[in-house]
Amino acid sequence: MNYLFIKELLKTNMRASMALKGAFVLNAFFMVINNLAFFTVWWVFFTQFKNINGWGLAEVSAMYGITAFSFGIAVILAGGARDLSKMVVDGELDSYLVQPKDVLLHILGSKSQMSGWGDLVSGFFLIAVSGYLTWANAIPLIILNFSAAAVFLSFRIIVHSLSFWLGPMENLSRQLSEFIITFSAYPQTLFNTYFKVFLFTIIPAGFIGYLPVKYLMEKNIFLLLGAFLAGVFYLLLARIIFMQGLKRYESGNKIL
Numbered sequence: 001m002n003y004l005f006i007k008e009l010l011k012t013n014m015r016a017s018m019a020l021k022g023a024f025v026l027n028a029f030f031m032v033i034n035n036l037a038f039f040t041v042w043w044v045f046f047t048q049f050k051n052i053n054g055w056g057l058a059e060v061s062a063m064y065g066i067t068a069f070s071f072g073i074a075v076i077l078a079g080g081a082r083d084l085s086k087m088v089v090d091g092e093l094d095s096y097l098v099q100p101k102d103v104l105l106h107i108l109g110s111k112s113q114m115s116g117w118g119d120l121v122s123g124f125f126l127i128a129v130s131g132y133l134t135w136a137n138a139i140p141l142i143i144l145n146f147s148a149a150a151v152f153l154s155f156r157i158i159v160h161s162l163s164f165w166l167g168p169m170e171n172l173s174r175q176l177s178e179f180i181i182t183f184s185a186y187p188q189t190l191f192n193t194y195f196k197v198f199l200f201t202i203i204p205a206g207f208i209g210y211l212p213v214k215y216l217m218e219k220n221i222f223l224l225l226g227a228f229l230a231g232v233f234y235l236l237l238a239r240i241i242f243m244q245g246l247k248r249y250e251s252g253n254k255i256l
Contacts, residue, residue, distance in 0.1 A: 005101055009109040010077060024114050031118025038185070039064050039126060053189035055213075060187065061130035062216060063209040066141075067184045069123025070148035070208060076116035078108035078153050082177075084160035085170040093249060104157070104242050132216045140224055144212035148184075150231030151207045154238035155180050161238070164245025176203075184209035204234060 039061070046057040075082070084107060087093055096103045127133045127141065159176040163169055183205035188196050200206040207230040215223035 010112065027114040028118035028121065031115040032122045035068050035119065035122035052187050055187045055189055058130045058132070059213050059217065061126045062132045063187065063213045064185055065123045065126030065130060066145060066148060066212045067181065067209045068119045068126065070145045071152060071181060072116040072119030072123060073145060073149035074153040075113035075119070079111035079113040079116070080107045080109060081153060081156045081160060082113070083111070084157065085163040085173045088163040088249065089168050089170070103246065104239060137216060140215065143224060144215065144227055147227045147231035148208040148212060151204050151234050152180060154234035155204060157238035158241050161242045161245045164248045179203065180205045180208070204230065
């Protein structure tokens, strides 16, 4: 039942987001330009330096591509996560609570971000030019991208759910969401061991960009399995935290 409901909800939201064709195209176009502009910095870097601890332009291109593509998946399918903190603080969850649907799924699927299509296009392009987009990598890339999207979405849900306990923190939640994307687009070989642990636990950026490319480089099935399990784990953790926070929610703009 939840699956069919969310499917129809997503179809409705995506049709609505595409209804204003001009705005839709501009949002997607400028996101493509934005992503490629950031990647250009690395392209210039690698014209001067051959690699970073074994990572060359191809690996960084794949990392940027997977980060962008997975982000696009998350914001297109679950754009409602962006406003979760505001909804909690302003007491806007009431309309979701009175319906016989899964509250979290309903909120996540209530919106679709148009700019996400630009992330999909630029992400696909960067993965393609990296040379890692092959038939042999097709299924692993699907698993890796959806797993990375799950990790990003989960982190977004978690940081926004903190509003159940901490009150207004919409800006901080969005900044933390940007924070994980920023570190997803840097090779982990740049960081020391302690910071790597941080990026695979508290801020799980390593599962979004680094681990997928590590698998593409080494073809180690345990890396692919690790990426998939990370997606499952963080989704479950996000749901638990949200549901615990929901117990503290009270309508009328009040947090117990």
